[in-house]
Amino acid sequence: MQGNIYKSVSLILLVFLLYGCDRSRNKPGWDYFPDMFYSTAYETYTVNPNFKDGMTMRVPVTGTIPRGFTPFHYTIDEDSRIKAGNELINPVSPTEEVLLKGKRVYNAFCTGCHGETGAGDGLLYSGGLYPLPPRPLIGVDAEKLRDGEIYHSITLGFGSMGSHASQIRDEDRWKIVHYIRQLQTEHKNNAGAVSEAESK
Numbered sequence: 001m002q003g004n005i006y007k008s009v010s011l012i013l014l015v016f017l018l019y020g021c022d023r024s025r026n027k028p029g030w031d032y033f034p035d036m037f038y039s040t041a042y043e044t045y046t047v048n049p050n051f052k053d054g055m056t057m058r059v060p061v062t063g064t065i066p067r068g069f070t071p072f073h074y075t076i077d078e079d080s081r082i083k084a085g086n087e088l089i090n091p092v093s094p095t096e097e098v099l100l101k102g103k104r105v106y107n108a109f110c111t112g113c114h115g116e117t118g119a120g121d122g123l124l125y126s127g128g129l130y131p132l133p134p135r136p137l138i139g140v141d142a143e144k145l146r147d148g149e150i151y152h153s154i155t156l157g158f159g160s161m162g163s164h165a166s167q168i169r170d171e172d173r174w175k176i177v178h179y180i181r182q183l184q185t186e187h188k189n190n191a192g193a194v195s196e197a198e199s200k
């Protein structure tokens with residue numbers, strides 16, 4: 001008799017246990033102590049009845065910009081580049097530190113095509129890996145480029161050259177502009193020294 005009771009109780013327990021195993025993701029069963037299990041806040045990507053558009057995640061107010069980001073209201077055409085040349089002033093002063101940083105960033109991102117001296121003879125081009133001749137950044141024509149035009153070319157790209165806006169911080173682009181000026185001066189001084197030597 002007693003044996004039967006034990007058997008029935010064990011059977012009932014077993015049924016409960018097996019029922020507990022039947023756990024589908026949509027029907028999790030009973031929770032023990034669910035106090036902090038379910039968030040009362042809306043989850044980021046869930047529907048939210050409190051907003052007109054029904055989204056929990058909010059979009060930035062129109063016209064706001066991220067901290068540290070400078071908007072650039074120019075387009076990639078030549079007219080816009082000339083406009084940038086007329087309107088933009090290099091906000092960075094060419095201190096020794098700035099020139100050093102400009103050199104470092106230039107050597108990392110521009111030398112491959114434009115060459116270490118800016119002559120347009122970088123290894124990518126001279127080695128045949130990049131087919132389009134990069135323009136020289138030194139010499140009479142390049143000297144005529146305004147700071148804003150160079151900045152415009154780095155930021156948006158120029159002709160077949162792509163934009164470097166995502167790789168180089170805004171401030172560092174201006175530092176490169178200073179460094180290019182330094183390369184131009186060095187080039188001019190070297191050229192002067194050569195012609196002086198030739199005339200002797």
Ligand code: HEC
Pocket residue numbers: 106109110111112113114124130132133134135136137142145149150153154158159160161162164168176
């Ligand atoms: C992958 C090769 C490549 C890299 C890297 C590159 N450039 Fe260029 N760049 C070119 C080519 C090619 C042109 C000429 C495009 C054309 O004429 O269509 C050019 C044009 C320019 C011009 C316009 C020159 C003019 O006479 O108007 C400037 C300024 C310039 N590059 C600066 C830079 C700077 C600064 C960097 C580094 C941040 C850089 N470029 C990186 C290939 C490159």
